[in-house]
Structure formats: structure tokens, C-alpha cells
Amino acid sequence: MYGDAQSFPGFVWLVGAGPGATDLITVRGLRLLQAAEAVVCDDLVDPGLLQNCPAACERHFVGKRAGCHSASQSQINALLVARASAGQKVVRLKGGDPLVFGRAGEEMQALREAGIPYEIVPGVTAATAAAAAAGLPLTHREHSSAVVFVTGHQCAASTAATDWSALARLRATLCFYMGVRRLPEIAANLTAHGMAADMPLAVISEAARPAQQILTGTLRDAEKLSAGLIGQPALVVVGEVVRLASFAATVPALRARANPSVHVLR
Numbered sequence: 269m270y271g272d273a274q275s276f277p278g279f280v281w282l283v284g285a286g287p288g289a290t291d292l293i294t295v296r297g298l299r300l301l302q303a304a305e306a307v308v309c310d311d312l313v314d315p316g317l318l319q320n321c322p323a324a325c326e327r328h329f330v331g332k333r334a335g336c337h338s339a340s341q342s343q344i345n346a347l348l349v350a351r352a353s354a355g356q357k358v359v360r361l362k363g364g365d366p367l368v369f370g371r372a373g374e375e376m377q378a379l380r381e382a383g384i385p386y387e388i389v390p391g392v393t394a395a396t397a398a399a400a401a402a403g404l405p406l407t408h409r410e411h412s413s414a415v416v417f418v419t420g421h422q423c424a425a426s427t428a429a430t431d432w433s434a435l436a437r438l439r440a441t442l443c444f445y446m447g448v449r450r451l452p453e454i455a456a457n458l459t460a461h462g463m464a465a466d467m468p469l470a471v472i473s474e475a476a477r478p479a480q481q482i483l484t485g486t487l488r489d490a491e492k493l494s495a496g497l498i499g500q501p502a503l504v505v506v507g508e509v510v511r512l513a514s515f516a517a518t519v520p521a522l523r524a525r526a527n528p529s530v531h532v533l534r
């Protein structure tokens with residue numbers, strides 16, 4: 269926990285909602301929702317989770333889909349500070365884990381500057397949810413000793429540009445968030461820096477949701493895989509471990525659920 273909860277009536281919990289299924293939030297996250305006085309919610313979060321909040325709880329939707337920002341980051345920061353300053357118990361609900369491409373760093377900074385105490389409650393991030401969906405191990409003693417979470421969407425203002433040469437040489441499992449639209453570019457960068465064109469990859473969309481879809485191929489198939497994708501959000505996994513994916517075991521289990529479709533490209 270950061271700050272002095274005793275001397276400040278308001279408090280903010282930055283809570284990871286998980287990848288989509290409403291039962292993939294942590295028990296702690298759920299309990300906090302049940303006691304919340306205000307919830308500030310992203311659009312990757314299943315709105316069904318808000319049914320756990322008390323009827324009187326204020327609900328603020330601040331979703332930020334690619335290209336259409338409904339609230340700027342500074343407006344969200346100001347909202348969190350305002351609600352906590354008014355003495356409310358605020359849950360800031362974010363898709364996946366708040367500390368993985370979740371802009372939690374900016375929100376924590378704003379809260380610290382305003383002297384508001386806060387705590388972070390982790391969530392199931394898209395990479396682990398997608399790996400579970402595809403039945404692929406992110407690490408394997410013989411194939412991959414590291415996992416890298418990479419953004420496929422480098423905004424112009426970013427100072428942390430992707431080091432493609434390092435990524436191509438790592439012999440790690442690469443998980444690209446926000447990367448599906450740029451998949452051909454990602455594949456071209458990796459092969460240009462020495463990664464084999466037959467390196468397997470998987471695109472897993474809407475992991476842990478009823479419309480979950482898994483496409484597999486190699487870096488050579490990047491165009492086809494990017495064009496063939498139906499659902500969003502989606503995660504791209506590149507690495508030898510994709511060969512170990514247990515699609516055969518996963519498919520029957522998925523079929524039993526509500527209308528998932530699994531396509532395997534070879």
C-alpha cells in the first residue's frame with residue numbers, strides 16, 4: 269500500500285479485472301468491487317463485473333479504444349483524484365493486470381502527487397490467459413527460458429523504441445500486446461533481424477471469452493493471419509513453444525462452451 273490510509277478518508281485500488289471472463293478476477297478484486305463507492309472502468313472489462321458493486325456505487329466508464337479516446341489519461345487521473353478527495357473508496361478497474369500496458373504508472377504518479385493512498389491488486393494478464401487458451405507453455409526447459417511482453421503499438425511520443433535485433437536473438441517467447449494490426453510489420457522486423465521465417469506464431473483473440481479464436485502459422489503467414497483474424501482484442505505469441513500448443517486437447521473443451529471457433533493454419 270502507498271500512503272497513509274488513516275489520515276485520508278478516500279482510497280484508490282487499482283484492480284486487474286483479468287482478460288474477460290467475469291470469474292477470472294481475484295477474490296480480493298471482487299471483494300473490493302462489493303464495497304466500492306465509485307468504480308472507474310476501462311472498456312476491456314466485462315460490464316457484468318459491475319453487477320457486484322453496491323447499487324449506490326458511482327459508475328464511470330472511461331474506455332479507450334484504439335483511435336477513439338473517450339477520456340484522456342489526464343481526465344482519468346483527475347477523476348480518480350477528485351473521487352478519492354471527496355472521501356470515496358474508489359476501484360479503478362482495468363483489463364488484465366494494471367501494471368502491464370495499463371497506464372497504471374501514470375495514475376499512481378497522479379495519486380502520489382495528490383497525496384492519495386492507493387494499492388494495486390494484480391490480475392490475469394492477456395499473455396497468460398492467451399497461453400492457457402491455446403494450451404501453450406510460455407516457458408519450457410528445452411525451448412524457451414524467457415518471456416517478453418512487447419507492445420506492438422509504439423506511439424510516436426514513446427522514448428522506449430523496440431529493439432528488434434535484441435528480440436530476434438533472445439530465443440524467448442515474445443508476447444505482443446496491441447500488435448495484431450501490425451503483425452506483418454512485426455514479422456518483417458523479426459526476420460530482417462535474423463529470426464527464422466518458419467518460427468511459429470499464434471494469434472489468440474478474445475482469450476477467456478466465449479468468442480475466443482486461435483490462429484496459428486509461422487512468421488511467413490503474418491499477412492494471412494492478420495487478415496484472417498475476426499475478434500479483438502488479440503494477442504500475438506511468437507516462439508518455439510507455439511509448436512507445443514495443445515490445440516487438440518483444447519478444441520473439444522472449447523466447443524463445449526458458447527460458440528467459440530478455433531482455426532488452425534499450417
Ligand code: SAH
Pocket residue numbers: 287288312362363364365366367368369370392393394395397398444445446447472473474475476477501502503504
Ligand atoms: N493490462 C492488460 C493489457 C492492456 S493493453 C493486460 O494485462 O492484459 C490491450 C491489449 O491486451 C490488447 O490489444 C490485446 O493485445 C491484449 N488483450 C487484452 N485482453 C485480451 C484478451 N481477452 N485476449 C487476447 N488479448 C487480449
